[in-house]
Amino acid sequence: MQGETVIQVESVDAGYNGTPVLENISFTVRRGEVFVVLGGSGCGKSTLLKNIIGLNPPLSGQIRIMGDRIFGGTQAERERAMRRFGVTYQSGALFGSMTLLENVCLPLESFTDLPGDARNLVAEMKLDLVGLKPFSGYFPSDISGGMKKRAAIARALALDPEILFLDEPSAGLDPVTSAGLDHLILRLRDTQGITFVMVTHELASIFAVADRCIMLDKQTRSILAEGHPAELRDRPPNATVRAFFNREASS
Amino acid sequence: MTVTLPETCSAESVSTLWRETLSEVARLSKGDELVLDADVVKRCDGSGEALIVELHRRSVRQGFALTCRDAGHIVARTLSLFDLASFSEDPATVNPQRNTNTPVQLGQASVRIYGDICEQLAFLGEVAVSGLSLLLRPERLRLRDTMLHFERAGIDALPITLLIGFLMGLILAFLSAASLRQFGVEIYVADLIAIGLFRELGPLITAIVLAGRSGSAFAAELGTMKVNEEIDALITLDLPPVVFLALPRVIAATLVMPLLSTFAVLAGLMGGLVVLTGMGIPAVTYWHHVIAASTLSNILMGLLKAAVFGLLVGLVGCANGLETARTADGVGRAATAAVVESLILITLFDGLFAVLFYVLGM
Numbered sequence: 001m002q003g004e005t006v007i008q009v010e011s012v013d014a015g016y017n018g019t020p021v022l023e024n025i026s027f028t029v030r031r032g033e034v035f036v037v038l039g040g041s042g043c044g045k046s047t048l049l050k051n052i053i054g055l056n057p058p059l060s061g062q063i064r065i066m067g068d069r070i071f072g073g074t075q076a077e078r079e080r081a082m083r084r085f086g087v088t089y090q091s092g093a094l095f096g097s098m099t100l101l102e103n104v105c106l107p108l109e110s111f112t113d114l115p116g117d118a119r120n121l122v123a124e125m126k127l128d129l130v131g132l133k134p135f136s137g138y139f140p141s142d143i144s145g146g147m148k149k150r151a152a153i154a155r156a157l158a159l160d161p162e163i164l165f166l167d168e169p170s171a172g173l174d175p176v177t178s179a180g181l182d183h184l185i186l187r188l189r190d191t192q193g194i195t196f197v198m199v200t201h202e203l204a205s206i207f208a209v210a211d212r213c214i215m216l217d218k219q220t221r222s223i224l225a226e227g228h229p230a231e232l233r234d235r236p237p238n239a240t241v242r243a244f245f246n247r248e249a250s251s
Numbered sequence: 252m253t254v255t256l257p258e259t260c261s262a263e264s265v266s267t268l269w270r271e272t273l274s275e276v277a278r279l280s281k282g283d284e285l286v287l288d289a290d291v292v293k294r295c296d297g298s299g300e301a302l303i304v305e306l307h308r309r310s311v312r313q314g315f316a317l318t319c320r321d322a323g324h325i326v327a328r329t330l331s332l333f334d335l336a337s338f339s340e341d342p343a344t345v346n347p348q349r350n351t352n353t354p355v356q357l358g359q360a361s362v363r364i365y366g367d368i369c370e371q372l373a374f375l376g377e378v379a380v381s382g383l384s385l386l387l388r389p390e391r392l393r394l395r396d397t398m399l400h401f402e403r404a405g406i407d408a409l410p411i412t413l414l415i416g417f418l419m420g421l422i423l424a425f426l427s428a429a430s431l432r433q434f435g436v437e438i439y440v441a442d443l444i445a446i447g448l449f450r451e452l453g454p455l456i457t458a459i460v461l462a463g464r465s466g467s468a469f470a471a472e473l474g475t476m477k478v479n480e481e482i483d484a485l486i487t488l489d490l491p492p493v494v495f496l497a498l499p500r501v502i503a504a505t506l507v508m509p510l511l512s513t514f515a516v517l518a519g520l521m522g523g524l525v526v527l528t529g530m531g532i533p534a535v536t537y538w539h540h541v542i543a544a545s546t547l548s549n550i551l552m553g554l555l556k557a558a559v560f561g562l563l564v565g566l567v568g569c570a571n572g573l574e575t576a577r578t579a580d581g582v583g584r585a586a587t588a589a590v591v592e593s594l595i596l597i598t599l600f601d602g603l604f605a606v607l608f609y610v611l612g613m
Contacts, residue, residue: 112262
């Protein structure tokens with residue numbers, strides 16, 4: 001099944017209050033790949049992500065998730081598209097008043113009619129997938145930052161999405177925890193066949209997981225480069241890309 | 252018996268299968284055989300995997316044999332993916348943090364309340380010390396912040412205070428006029444309103460408005476700052492949060508209350524005027540009685556009470572804000588606690604003032 005287009009972004013202008021920060025962005029994400037969106041701070045990565053996951057409409061252009069339009073189509077089309085992906089946010093965004101198990105159970109309660117013991121078992125298995133089963137009864141405030149991110153991934157996995165969006169999964173994590181998270185991402189892709197779209201600037205994790213990446217640029221408001229990270233590092237198409245991959249400070 | 256998994260194992264197909272088969276599976280025991288037919292399965296999501304794990308778990312627990320027809324290796328893949336032995340019987344009850352033992356809960360609650368009281372006393376002490384040190388170095392007060400809170404808690408609250416004050420005067424006049432009319436002395440309604448508003452209702456209703464509008468806002472603001480680690484940043488910059496955040500709010504609330512209360516009283520007197528002129532009493536007579544009843548001691552008592560109530564609302568709001576738990580839930584609870592505690596303290600102090608003024612013969 002690898003190779004089929006799952007996300008298609010067609011000439012999207014992204015921005016707030018009518019002012020675009022990105023113009024005429026087009027790319028596709030194919031099934032089973034780990035796709036990384038790169039770029040310096042403030043270049044519009046998160047804005048673009050918010051457009052794709054349907055939080056804010058793009059200023060113009062079209063976004064299709066497996067053929068279904070998130071914006072500009074019918075409500076049924078949007079719901080179908082929204083059900084295909086899960087999202088984890090930078091801070092984890094777990095609900096603080098619920099245990100990890102209850103956090104993972106929440107989408108199952110709302111969108112399936114599985115009986116209670118089945119829901120609990122599904123949730124526990126999702127927590128097992130991310131290695132957090134012993135902590136299913138803990139509250140988010142009782143676990144570490146890395147565990148919160150993994151718990152957020154378990155919650156995003158609850159409804160078996162085909163695509164998983166991760167917003168800066170390694171932000172604020174130590175290298176070891178961050179590497180563990182990369183490992184988890186690859187394992188989930190291989191065992192569950194999930195397509196990943198990640199926003200990150202963590203070079204180590206980009207080289208570890210990314211099959212393909214695009215780099216956004218603040219000045220030109222466009223995609224600066226596209227390709228495998230090793231390729232971009234070894235043969236950078238321009239100075240900005242070289243600076244990013246070689247960690248050169250701009251003057 | 253045989254359990255046949257459908258081609259697509261999704262939450263919809265599995266939920267019916269789960270309900271139907273598991274009650275029958277529960278009757279199987281040692282020596283029975285369960286055939287799990289997964290030959291036709293093409294897609295299997297988390298709920299399908301959960302069913303496979305559940306059947307496997309039951310076969311171990313109840314001792315029946317589980318045979319799998321597994322052309323697509325779905326069952327084998329699922330069973331290899333998870334650590335089967337460690338799934339709990341009822342994961343919803345597994346919580347090392349929760350303790351449902353009543354004496355233990357009671358003890359924990361007592362310890363928590365004791366801790367809360369200690370923290371509040373410590374906060375009170377800190378405010379008192381830094382407030383007094385402000386007398387020596389008044390330039391340390393953040394005047395701009397104080398003025399800002401003065402405006403938000405006071406001037407912005409003026410419309411609602413005037414409205415409630417006016418209506419209270421109106422209602423009070425109607426209620427008392429109905430009784431006093433039987434004796435033909437409606438004119439004393441004016442005295443009653445003046446004394447009632449100056450001494451009691453003016454400060455009280457203003458304090459309630461302040462608690463609802465500003466006390467909760469103080470707690471929510473400081474609570475969100477705590478969640479965002481802004482309070483920690485202040486402490487590490489050696490700017491005590493009490494001086495930087497609490498004092499401007501407490502001072503603003505204390506100073507603004509007498510003013511707001513005065514406006515509430517004036518609006519209330521207008522309300523009374525409307526009722527009494529409607530009953531045929533000339534405005535001149537009304538004002539004459541009002542002025543006679545508004546003795547200096549009545550007015551000062553009211554202003555003192557108002558200032559004390561403002562101090563209470565400011566202190567309680569800031570204390571709850573600074574002690575917020577670092578969650579979204581915590582901010583909400585801090586705001587609620589600020590209002591509830593303010594109202595309790597206001598009522599309590601109102602009672603104390605009543606006794607005090609009675610003993611002093613005022």
